[in-house]
Amino acid sequence: MSIDIETARKVAHLARIAVPDAHLPDLARELSGILTFMEQLNEVDVTGVEPMTSVTPMRLKRREDVVTDGGYPEKVLSNAPDAREGFFAVPKVVE
Amino acid sequence: MLDHLAFSAPEPKRIAGAREDWELVIGLEVHAQVASNAKLFSGASTTFGAEPNSNVAFVDAAMPGMLPVINEFCVAQAVRTGLGLKAGINLRSAFDRKNYFYPDLPQGYQISQLYHPIVGEGEIIVDMGPGVARRVRIERIHLEQDAGKSIHDMDPNMSFVDLNRTGVALMEIVSRPDIRGPEEAAAYVAKLRQILRYLGTCDGNMQNGNLRADVNVSICRPGDYEKFIETGDASVLGTRCEIKNMNSMRFIQQAIEYEARRQIAIVEDGGKVDQETRLYDPDKGETRSMRSKEEAHDYRYFPCPDLLPLEIEQAWVDDIAATMPELPDAKKARFVKDLGLSEYDASVLTAEVENADYFEAVVAVCADGKLAANWVINELFGRLKKEGHEIGASPVSPAQLGGIVKLIKSGDISGKIAKDLFEIVYTEGGDPAEIVEARGMKQVTDLGAIETAVDEIIAANPAQVEKAKQNPKLAGWFVGQVLKASGGKANPAAVNEIVAKKLGL
Numbered sequence: 001m002s003i004d005i006e007t008a009r010k011v012a013h014l015a016r017i018a019v020p021d022a023h024l025p026d027l028a029r030e031l032s033g034i035l036t037f038m039e040q041l042n043e044v045d046v047t048g049v050e051p052m053t054s055v056t057p058m059r060l061k062r063r064e065d066v067v068t069d070g071g072y073p074e075k076v077l078s079n080a081p082d083a084r085e086g087f088f089a090v091p092k093v094v095e
Numbered sequence: 096m097l098d099h100l101a102f103s104a105p106e107p108k109r110i111a112g113a114r115e116d117w118e119l120v121i122g123l124e125v126h127a128q129v130a131s132n133a134k135l136f137s138g139a140s141t142t143f144g145a146e147p148n149s150n151v152a153f154v155d156a157a158m159p160g161m162l163p164v165i166n167e168f169c170v171a172q173a174v175r176t177g178l179g180l181k182a183g184i185n186l187r188s189a190f191d192r193k194n195y196f197y198p199d200l201p202q203g204y205q206i207s208q209l210y211h212p213i214v215g216e217g218e219i220i221v222d223m224g225p226g227v228a229r230r231v232r233i234e235r236i237h238l239e240q241d242a243g244k245s246i247h248d249m250d251p252n253m254s255f256v257d258l259n260r261t262g263v264a265l266m267e268i269v270s271r272p273d274i275r276g277p278e279e280a281a282a283y284v285a286k287l288r289q290i291l292r293y294l295g296t297c298d299g300n301m302q303n304g305n306l307r308a309d310v311n312v313s314i315c316r317p318g319d320y321e322k323f324i325e326t327g328d329a330s331v332l333g334t335r336c337e338i339k340n341m342n343s344m345r346f347i348q349q350a351i352e353y354e355a356r357r358q359i360a361i362v363e364d365g366g367k368v369d370q371e372t373r374l375y376d377p378d379k380g381e382t383r384s385m386r387s388k389e390e391a392h393d394y395r396y397f398p399c400p401d402l403l404p405l406e407i408e409q410a411w412v413d414d415i416a417a418t419m420p421e422l423p424d425a426k427k428a429r430f431v432k433d434l435g436l437s438e439y440d441a442s443v444l445t446a447e448v449e450n451a452d453y454f455e456a457v458v459a460v461c462a463d464g465k466l467a468a469n470w471v472i473n474e475l476f477g478r479l480k481k482e483g484h485e486i487g488a489s490p491v492s493p494a495q496l497g498g499i500v501k502l503i504k505s506g507d508i509s510g511k512i513a514k515d516l517f518e519i520v521y522t523e524g525g526d527p528a529e530i531v532e533a534r535g536m537k538q539v540t541d542l543g544a545i546e547t548a549v550d551e552i553i554a555a556n557p558a559q560v561e562k563a564k565q566n567p568k569l570a571g572w573f574v575g576q577v578l579k580a581s582g583g584k585a586n587p588a589a590v591n592e593i594v595a596k597k598l599g600l
Contacts, residue, residue: 014194060406067139067140070152070155073146087249088255088256090253
């Protein structure tokens with residue numbers, strides 16, 4: 001499977017990464033290269049092999065339903081470029 | 096034990112277009128906030144109405160390096176909900192990332208369960224009136240994170256973001272397209288809400304947004320839906336539109352109504368309905384397109400690398416199953432079969448579990464289901480409603496109301512006196528039997544005393560006696576006079592009998 005320039009443009013936009021038009025052909029070629037490598041992996045027969053989700057046999061860690069965190073809005077907001085009255089302030093979002 | 100009462104399916108709603116008749120096909124995705132103390136993947140509180148950004152852990156704010164750890168109670172609540180909807184529980188499920196950008200989504204993705212949801216297929220019986228109900232199939236329930244809240248009206252140029260809701264656990268409950276009208280859709284949400292409240296897995300507070308629905312609507316010609324059900328081929332149906340994020344049953348109904356007519360007008364004009372997401376504007380009573388979000392529909396789901404698959408044991412599911420309460424359908428069926436209530440009364444009493452519990456406590460005292468139902472529904476609910484009280488704030492306890500009903504049942508007081516007694520207990524409190532004794536409210540069934548009273552009335556009204564002899568219906572006037580003279584305490588049945596005898600009717 002190969003990625004054309006339009007697909008590269010769309011993927012970049014969905015990821016909110018600014019890619020100048022001049023760089024799109026290179027990006028498309030690189031993405032195609034990755035997919036070609038994936039296709040090569042597809043040649044391996046994995047019938048009957050469980051997908052590996054963890055390197056070590058682990059069970060998903062659970063927490064109890066107890067409030068143990070939060071209560072520090074000033075820390076949460078400390079890196080915000082703009083915060084007002086306890087809120088993050090962002091350029092107006094129109095729906 | 097009876098699972099539910101017998102029912103038959105309602106007719107699908109038909110809407111007359113300018114040229115022909117149309118039917119609706121509706122499916123719902125309901126987002127129900129899990130009733131938990133902490134969030135799905137963090138230890139921050141879920142309390143509503145806290146100071147902005149105070150119920151936020153670094154995980155929720157998506158600070159670099161923070162990892163999600165799942166709240167086991169939220170998983171249990173999803174399983175419990177699944178069991179309540181008679182659904183299959185998947186012992187292995189997994190989390191995926193749904194990727195999109197919005198200011199109230201700091202991670203840039205929502206953790207959800209697209210490929211392997213925790214709950215599989217179930218069903219809800221949607222009541223449309225006594226003996227009529229729609230069986231709506233549930234496709235799946237999955238666990239996911241809620242987003243934050245954006246406030247657009249605090250500043251002309253800025254939007255304000257509060258992350259308190261970010262990461263709160265939601266159950267997304269997805270129905271099959273089995274709903275056939277706007278009223279059914281509203282009734283579906285009402286029934287789902289009722290079941291969730293019985294289970295205690297979601298508080299169902301729609302005003303706070305703890306229960307909200309996305310509605311998929313399409314139109315079809317009569318007969319097409321049956322073809323779809325037979326073949327599973329959705330192409331015989333019209334193109335569907337999704338109306339997002341409604342938090343009122345009334346709006347759901349209105350939005351579907353409007354949307355159906357909009358689609359009918361397009362198709363009858365020879366046009367095509369575009370598959371799109373729309374918003375309902377309750378002020379204008381119309382739906383409108385959310386075109387700006389269309390492109391964001393490419394969510395690029397992939398398995399969340401931060402979370403291992405969620406594996407649960409059958410024994411754990413069985414433990415949850417062992418704690419299931421009696422659900423509305425079963426309770427209603429029991430009230431009808433065992434207590435002799437009408438289906439309508441049983442529906443009213445089981446609407447909220449608190450009402451049903453109150454009613455059962457009354458029955459436990461007076462041992463008469465029908466009489467207890469009358470008094471709980473007509474007198475108590477009527478009175479509470481007038482004063483804007485919930486059942487929890489009732490000044491009359493089940494023991495007191497049961498006591499009043501018991502006195503009626505034993506014939507100690509008449510129904511009329513019982514209303515006075517109810518009023519006294521409601522406003523002053525006290526033990527009904529003691530009040531009746533102390534205030535001389537007991538019904539007079541002493542036939543001799545009643546006979547004397549009847550004789551007096553007859554003697555004092557010779558003209559009426561003559562009239563009554565011509566027209567026996569007028570005997571009721573004498574009965575009324577005697578009851579009045581007795582202060583409502585004379586046994587009406589006995590008075591009736593004696594008046595008739597004395598007048599020679």
